[in-house]
Structures are given as C-alpha cells and as structure tokens.
Amino acid sequence: MKASWDIFCTVVDNYGDIGVTWRLARQLVAEHGLAVRLWVDDLNAFVPLCPAADANAEQQWHEGVDVRHWPAAWSATSPAEVVVGAFACQLPPAYIEAMSAQATPPLWLNLEYLSAEDWVEGCHGLPSPQPNGLRKVFFFPGFTARTGGLLREASVLASRDSLQSAPKQRAEFLAGLGVQVAPGSRLLSLFAYENRQLGSWLQALAAGTQATHLLVPQGRILADLAAWLEVATLAPGALHQRGALTVQVVPFVSQGDYDKLLWACDFNAVRGEDSFVRAQWAAVPMLWHIYVQDENAHWEKLEAFLALYRQGLSDPASVALTALWRAWNIDGDMGQAWQALQPHWDELQTHAREWAVAQAAQPDLATALVHFCRNSL
C-alpha cells in the first residue's frame, strides 16, 4: 500500500504557493510512488498552472495527484501518514485534532520558504514540538548541502538539454506560442512584479546594437510594459517593435511549457520562488525579481543569494551581475546596469551552466523530504 501524504496550500497571492506545491505533489507521485492529496484553498490560482483543472471541483485527479478544494468549513477527514503545511499555512484545527487522535500520529512537516541566508542551515530539520504532542518539523529548501535542496524532477535536466541542443525542437516549441525569432536575435523572457525600472531596461534594449526578442507571459508586469510601449492594453499575441527590441506577449502557460520557455531563451527574468528555481535549471543567465517584504527584509535575502551565486565569477562579471540585480530590485538604473553586463555575457552563460550542475549534484527537495520521512516514521 502506498504511503499517504497530505499537502496543504494556502494561496496568499500570485502563483508561488500553488506552483511549488503542485510540482512537489506531482513529483512525489511520479517518482516516489506516494498517494498524495493536495489541498488548495483557491483553485482559481491552480487552473492557469494546470489548464485541465476545474476551479469549482471539490475533488479531481491530475497526473496522479488527488487535488482537493480546501473549504473554509472543513469536513472531517482522516489524516495522511505525512502532512505537509506549505509556507507556514495554518492547518484546519479539526484536522490537527484528528492528527493528534491517531494511534500513530502523522509526521507534520512545515515546508518553509526558500532562502540562501546562513540561518537556514541552522534551522533546517529542527523539531517544533507541539503542546498536543504532535511531531512537527521545519523543513527548509535551500542551495547548500545542509538544507533540503531544490525541487528538481529526475528528467528535467535531460529534457532541457534535449531542447537546447535541438534548434528545430526549440523553434517548434516557440512556434506553438506564436513566436518566430529572427536569426541572430537574442531571446529573453520577462516574468516580474510591477517594476519602475522596466522602462530604462527596455530603452537600453531598444537602443542597443544587438537585436532582442522579449517574450512576456501574461502577468503583473504588463501594465508597466503597456505604459512604456504607449499602448492601452496588451493581450497574448501582441507584438511591438521599438528599435532593436521586439516585444511579444505570450499566454500564461502550464508549468511544463514554462520550463521549455525558460530553456528556449538566452536570458530569463523571473520572480518569487517557483520561476526563480526553474530559471536556475534552465542554465542560462537570469535576473531575479524578489518578493518585497516589510522593512526591506528581502534585501538581505537577495544579497545572500548573490553571495552564493557569484562564487566562481571573475570580479568584473560579479560586479556587473550584482549591479543589475540590485538595480532591478532596489530601483537603480537598469539601462546602465544592462549595458555594463554585456561584456560578461559569455562568462555568465558558462557560470549559469556550472551553477545548475553544482545544484543538481545535491539531492532534490522531494527526495530529501521522502528520505527524511522514512527515517523519521
């Protein structure tokens, strides 16, 4: 009999929460043979990631995952053997009571946010003993051996290599999105929160000598993009030319297709947590728009990741990369930072691949979770 897992996901905003939990649930089913229920409080956020899903269904099956609507009024449910609360979400009190009433109470894991900060290593895997006797453990994803690792499916790197080494396959995928890239044009993707620095970056791209084709999936950055283009609205398929820059809006695609989009591009601007990790597996240079936190707590997280990611880069490339990321996140001049990055393009490409190889040498998050649970149960 398959071991049973319940994963709880509260959709706070955007697609990070559901993006990570949906990937995790699928991988646990496909690669570890587990029976997984994914409880989601807002299925409207799930549908764009899994277009076959029904936002109104109480229960539905997708890729072997039992996807359940997490209702405000909780109905009695037998707990699974392992319970994962994603991103500090509060489990239904009745479910917690049911957990503590089990003859063998479940192992309760709090899957935390991704951070490269030093303190993560000291907190990963620590217990959080509950007043009711339940065993709860904090599990932290991360970039070092003393963390839980990153979500990485077994086939993702081979699939990436296949697409990146086959121009025809790449062109066919892009054509499916309505994208035709002119020969010699550099292909970029842009997935970001609202950003005041977008204009100065696009200006630099438009004024550059290098032809650039920028793909922009539907999302929060479109209003800023429309303002820069001086158009009223932007919908999938919209195509605009400004100097050396071609801007194209593409549909919000499934996770699998978004991976391919990242693999097909020469540079990816990503945001939050899920697309940030996927861009690392794409093994091409990237730019991260970090989720803004109160009191600018995100600045330390940005710097912590940069401190890790920069290792192995030459000083000039490291300075240029840091300046670009800071400009994008701390309101600097993106145009200037982008120009300064160009002489280091080849080095950044090599570095992105080396970074992906180094990260892939560590156990992936799903496997780490499974091993941890097997050792704990």
Place this chain on the structure above:
Amino acid sequence: MKTGKEIKPGTVLRIDNDPWLVQKAEFTKSGRNSAIMKTKLKNLLTGYKTETVYGADDKLDDVILDRKEATLSFINGDTYTFMDTTDYTMYELNAEDIEAVLPYIEEGMTDICEAVFFEERLVSVELPTTISRKVVYTENSARGDTSGKVMKPAKLSNGTEVQVADFIEIDEMIDIDTRDGSFKGRSKK
C-alpha cells in the same frame, strides 16, 4: 498561551506536560512576511536540551512563573549569584541558563533584574529592557558623523562588542536594548 513570536529567554513552555525553559530565542523573517523563532530549550525536569523552531503565529502553552526582583551579587567562573532584593536570599544560576543576557552581565552592575522561578526554583533572570553600560574601547570617530546613523563597534567592560553611533567615545555611558543588543543612545544618567 503564547505565540511563537512572543517567546523570549526565560519563558517556560509546557510541552507534553514537561516544563521547558527557553534559554535562547532568535527571531528571523523567513519569507513572504512570515517569521520563525529558533529557540534553545532546556527540560527543567531532566536537564535535556534541544533546539526547536516555531512559526511566529504558532500557539504554545506557557507556564505562569513567579518573578522577584534581584540584583547580581557576584560571579564565580560560570556561576552567577543573584540576590533577592527583598529578603536577601541568594540564588545561583549557571551561564547556560542566562545565555541570552550574558553579554550584558558584568561585575558590579546594579540593574534591578527579574528572577524567574518555576516551582520555587530559580530558572532564569531577565534584565531590564534598557541598560546603561560603559564603553571601554572604541575607535575615534571616522567621519565626524553626529547623526547617529553611522555605526562602529565598541567594547564593554565584560568584553561584549556592540555597535554604537560614530560619535560615542571611550568612557562614555551608553543605553543598550537587551532584547536585541541594539544601541539606543548616550545614557542620560
């Protein structure tokens, strides 16, 4: 009942019916404006120690403790002796039990502390939120900054290093927030 973010050194939590003293508590912002509290706990019945993590909003059972005013009497190695200010009873604690406030404890200090008792046994001591300490060493002002925004390291008489405003000089008394070790300003007293 306390939440994770309300835990502080000296708090005693009841977990599985056992009393656990919080010896150290570190608050960290994790992601998306949530936060965690990493703690070092000591079981008051068995002496067993462990590290734990709680979410800022986790609900935990705390034990109501007795508190009395006390002052530091003397230090002997790792043993710290405090005296009840009303009946002059002497109580001993080892360094581990007061790890969180240790950086601010020094011979001769006159701060009125709160001695924390669990079932008539002293388990911890809490310092006032603001304490005054003498700077025994710091570099001269590098930039002549008087705004208080530029900081530099300074050493207290017990060897603790804190960050102080650039205008602070050797032998000056400064106010320190014992919750996070931050510099609050030049002492007024």
